[in-house]
Amino acid sequence: MSPIISVSNLSKTYASGFQALKGINLDIRRGEIFALLGPNGAGKTTLISIICGIVNPSGGTVTADGHDIVTDYRAARSKIGLVPQELTADGFATVWATVSFSRGLFGKPANPAHIEKVLKDLSLWDKKDSKVMTLSGGMKRRVLIAKALSHEPEILFLDEPTAGVDVELRRDMWLLVRALRATGVTVILTTHYIDEAEEMADRVGVISNGEIILVEEKAELMRKLGKKQLTLQLQNPLTAIPAPLAAHRLELSADGGELVYTYDTQGERTGITALLQDLSDAGIRFRDLRTSQSSLEDIFVKLVSERP
Template sequence: MQSVISISGVSKTYASGFKALEDINLEIRRGEIFALLGPNGAGKTTLISIICGIVNRTAGTVLVDGHDIGRDYRTTRSLIGLVPQELTADMWETVFNACAYSRGLFGKSANPGYIEKVLRDLSLWDKRDAKSRQLSGGMKRRLLIAKALAHEPRILFLDEPTAGVDVELRHDLWEMVRRLRDDGVTIILTTHYIEEAEQMADRIGIINGGKIILVEDKAELMRKLGRKQLVLELRETLSELPSQLDRYKLERSEDGKRLTYIYDTKAERPGIASLLRDLDAAGIGFRDLDTEQSSLEDIFVGLLREKQ
């Protein structure tokens, strides 16, 4: 798939000597939802700010749709919409006028019909004449997104877009992001809600200590690093495991009433069907079974621990 953002050798060192980013190389595909994950201070916001032209890089190049962010800054900024973490807005401006003003900043002609569509999509149309200071926190977050979309960008950065919002609004925003992706908009998302990335992202990037430590398709990441386990509730208490089951490395509960089989693609252990046949041959019956799979959050935490 064609890249819409190409980042090559990007580093950022502040005057204090703090190195926020070190040799970042990353390709973001056109029309995907890309989740950039990392702990506080990992460099997520710094990287986004560089791409958006807010922070100057120390080294490296960034191309947005083939345009250099330095030489062609007007073009690249017109392609990008940014929803920042902070709830910033002109407290005395109306919702509609704030969006119209944002559109005008990028040299776009007035288009009340488009502004209306954006506000309706974000359930803000009924608040179009309200001033920002009259809005709730969730509504202010929606307004930030509306302003970012006002000039019809083809790339949208969402920096912690659902921080501090309720569950209903979070799910509404997820649906909106999916619709934008279906319309061809590329979405780059940073979030502390790993569930959010698991629900929405096509690909996952993990940054830690200013370095990219992993970039992977979400489904492939879950397949390669996700742990699965099968839990069997036994019919009778089992005092010890027969030797013919040693190859499964089963875990027996202390009361002997439950067996747990952990399997994944890396371990290349035998499949569940083989285990059930061998249990039957050993005369071990079970009354119930349950399967579980590790979440993206489990994988994320595990990767960060490995890098410490």
Template sequence: MQPIISISNLSKTYASGFQALKGVDLDIRRGEIFALLGPNGAGKTTLISIICGIVNASTGTVTADGHDIVADYRAARSKIGLVPQELHTDSFESVWATVTFSRGLFGKRANPAHIEKVLRDLSLWDKKDSKIMTLSGGMKRRVMIAKALSHEPDILFLDEPTAGVDVELRRDMWEMVRGLRATGVTIILTTHYIEEAEDMADRIGVISGGELILVEEKAELMRKLGRKQLTLQLQAALPALPPELAAYKLELSADGTELTYSYDTRGERTGITALLQDLGDLNIRFKDLSTRQSSLEDIFVDLVSTRR
């Protein structure tokens, strides 16, 4: 099947000399949820902005549903809905008016029934006559999503959609995304939250320093990135690790009072159960325990270092 977005040798260098993107090649499959992960400054927003026609590329080509974003920009742009990181809309307009106007910008005929459905799905219907300036930050975020969906796009970009939003909005948003995906809409989201990508995405791309360093199916990538640590606070200090525990990836703190077990999510249940059983057999007691999952920063350090 032809990809709905095709990116070839895409680069962007700003007038200051900063190279935000370096030869990015990427195909987005029709109907998938694709998560683009990366730290601040990695190039996520620049990549999205180029595809959406906000920023001009220095080199390379992009097509959206077969339409070149430069040569056939009107057709390409009509296929795309964008929810940007920043909240920007007309503060003095009503919710209904601003969402309806956004649909008209794409040359779409008025469709009050569609606008009503979008507002209801985003729990905005009771705010339809309210001015944007009177809304909370979470409600303004919902309006941005409604605007992006007003013209019924086939491709939806969500740029850090849950940054700084409440739990209720996050839940509603992912429910809406799943519903859109079920109707065939392709979703591309950028996020700092590994758990969101793990929960929502079909495939995951990792971008760092303007380079797309890895693209894989979610299950395979999360297998590689799903490292965790179990830390046990021991009741009595150990002078050294017993040889009976050599099969585990264990680290003993300098004072011998803390034992750390590193494992991946596949071996979580069996590995921890076996370790605790062996500790009991050796009469090694603990008074407290805690778990920690690799942060996105940890993952990036590992990914980048292995490719140098």
């Protein structure tokens, strides 16, 4: 299946000379949840703004569902919904009017049933006659999402959608995104909450200094780049790691009560077996053990910190 978004050699240099994007190549699959991660200033918002037709590229091409965003911009833009970082809405209009107007901007005929469904899905139905200015920050965020969904887009961009909102809204957002994906909508998510990407994404892309440095299936990324730790709680504390165990790259806790063995997630089962055998041969007994694995946040921080 052809990608629903295809970015080829995309670049953006601003009038100041700052090069925000440097030859970006990226394909986003139809129906996936794609998390785009990167530090502040990495180029995430610039990339999204170009795809959505808000910022003009300096070079390269982008297509949305086969439509070039420059030469066929109306068709391309009609496929896309955008939830921006900033809260932008007419504060004096009602929720119903705001969302309905957004649908009209795309030339879509009135569809009260669809608007009602969107508002109900976002727990906004009881606020439909309220002016936007009277809503809480979390409710205003929901209105932005409703506006983005008003014209029934096949692609939805969520640019830091849960920044500054409460835990309940974050959880509601996750449920909504999964429901949208189930209907075939492709979702592209940028977030500073790495746990959000870990919870939601099918694939992860990392951008740094205007360049895509990695695109990978989330599960495969964590398998390849993640680390696991085996922690052994000893029956009797040690003052130092015995020489026969030196080859296992163990760490001893400050109180001498725990041994920590770090290994990559691609294997080393034989290493664990050998470790346990060597512990037994050395007469070291343990009363409990536990394992832990690197989070996506650990991997992200490592990837970005290694870039020049």
